[in-house]
Amino acid sequence: MATVNFKDATRVYPGADHPSVDKLNLDIGDGEFMVLVGPSGCGKSTSLRMLAGLEEVNAGSIHIGDRDVTDLPPKDRDIAMVFQNYALYPHMTVGDNMGFALKMAGVPKTERQQRVQDAAKLLGLEDFLNRKPKALSGGQRQRVAMGRAIVRSPQVFLMDEPLSNLDAKLRVSTRTQIAALQTRLGVTTVYVTHDQIEAMTMGDRVAVLKDGLLQQVDTPLNLYDNPRNLFVAGFIGSPAMNLIEGEVSEDGIHIGDYVVPVPRETLGKASEEKRLMLGIRPETFELGEGTDGIGIDVGVVEELGADAFLYGTVTGLSDEEKLTAQQITARISSRTPPRRGATVRLKIDPEQVHVFSQADGRRLTETTGR
């Protein structure tokens, strides 16, 4: 087991005008499950591959435990890549399918058997060890593939979108299993995905990247409750946070005919900006009375059990303007949700409003201790 440290690690592809990974500083704790997430081209896979030794590190360094591995070849790093691609060999038993790489590495037979046995126990596959793999379910096949990595007992597991070739149902169940297995094993794991839901449900901590730059690294809940900038605010959460631009007044921000109250000290952090961005999570809205709340013309209502999703635009727009206006999404719990075409007020708890600078996207609101 080991810690992993990226120190100003940088990767510039030949001919590229900016780095794919730009001075990444990331400390991953011993036994931690760290997820790297971000849109395509953000540098998450490149970071993982730098750690694996597949990509050159142009500047900075990478450490596993107290070893500087920056210039070590992949095979000397004591890491195991878990692949989305694995072949199960039909004529070999499940046990041999898990342990054959140890045979290649010259591990003695008794030790090999012991390690396979231990892994099988952990994976619930003990009764399958002497079977051929043909009758295995999709989930069991995934576990055999995990077993191949586990028997090698590496210091670090690396997983690059391991679920991307699974169908939706298997993907959801496998992600829960991988996370639980990692907790049991306690082996430091670095996991790459483009899917923020996968990241949020699996990681102990999540590192959000964009354009080669680390945006924020935090626990899933802190990312959700205290996004450090507009990008993280918009990227994390599904349905996404409403990001609404409004004009600054003395005690708040104007959205339509309503002023969302914002403390002066928050506004003061960007005193030169006349317009700021408000971030409001859909589930923090409540239906308001009279003039209390942002006025919304409801366009679509989606009822989901006890909750309803409202999609609408700020009141007072012409039909033509509505087509291009920003959609506001609210999740409200109400037995009688408003109908399509209705005008409603959406009340907000000022504590739950995030304010961001328009100029550089940084968070202006105080961090909440939730």
Add this chain to the structure above:
Amino acid sequence: MPRFLSAQPDARLITLPWDTPLADWPAEMLVALPRGISRHVVRFVRVGSEVYALKEVLEHLALHEYRLLRDLVRIDIPSVEANGVVLSRFDPDGEPLDPVLITKHLQFSLPYRSLFSRGVRQDTVNRLVDAMVVLLARLHLSGFLWGDVSLSNTLFRRDAGSFAAYLVDAETGELHESLSDGQREHDLSIARTNLFGEFCDLEAGGLLDQSLEPLILVETIENRYRELWGELTGVEEFDGSEMHRIESRVRRLNALGFDVAELDITTDFAGSTIRIQPKVVDAGHHSRRLLRLTGLDTEENQARRLLNDLDYYRARTDQQNADEAVVAHQWLTQLFEPVVSSVPPGMRAKLEPAEFYHEVLEHRWYSSERAGREIDVHDAAQSYISTVLHQLPDEALAVSTEDTLAGLANPFDPSMGFADADDGQPYDPWEDGDEAPAAGAEPAEDFLDIAALRARTDKPTLRS
């Protein structure tokens, strides 16, 4: 209705039963060709005279592989040809089915399962290994990271006594400007593991010749790759008095079948030490030359053989000073074409034309030696057809024989292994019992259940 994405649509494919999962397609549409193992459902179908390989796979993977296979053909890498992707498939109940990637079956190709099996000669094994190594080096020279190097993802074609390897599966591939050493090492380490696994699997199934040892095979492949890579890209330093070494390096590369497009030559200040390194090398030295002269598109060793025959023809007809292209045309119309078209129609699926011509040249050599005089090539062709060719199996479409099918659980899917008495499902605590480590209810696919996440994080058992 399904949607077809294709650069060269084959209208006959449109009427296939796309609303049925590939695994359930009727046997009469399928061809049982020997092939490697695969994670996805793969079937061969016959449509008119054409055979296609169909693979059922998620949409993003199907599109990725389709485009990549087309790119590989464009940059002249031996690979199977992607024909199209079938998207938006639904079964009769309206349930969505995974897309299907369609590739053309590579004629005259032989999968490894039929090559490494019982009775294989050591020198055949060496040639197969070399073909695999050349393919990997060519891919790496082109900046292609395979990501899943394996025998199952490779097909072999005969090449004048040797073999030429083709890439079949590019699902995990990535095309880069160039590869780093780390990326190549990664591919090599995947190759080691996969090939070792495949050889052990053949061994476990009693399908590997007993004289072959998986670990030695894998080590040979790795060593040969390193040797070839060193020759293709390595730096060579020598004294200024040994300038001939530049020429010999180029000749060695030509002999390996590679052309040198750029050679970097540097000297020290005094000019006493020369340092050379090939910067751009292209495979297909001989096959390109033959194509330019005759229009024949062959494998590398076949081309080498045919070019030798062309040189011999030129000398024999005393035309050393004539234009090479004119002589090549004569050779083509007076020798190659008549010899190849002398094969009776019923035997044309046995060997490719260039391979047949190579075999005739071999046959002529032995016959001439026996007879103590030179046998005419047309006579040699007739003799080869009547004494050898008629006994060979058809290889254009190497349909599984009863021998290779024996015992398979599913003749169309070798990934299922042999049919044996492995009945009854063992106990799986993760699927049958309550030991499954699932934490709470499974979340819906596209919705972040933040309440569940808060509840879970509050539990003391989980690390914060």
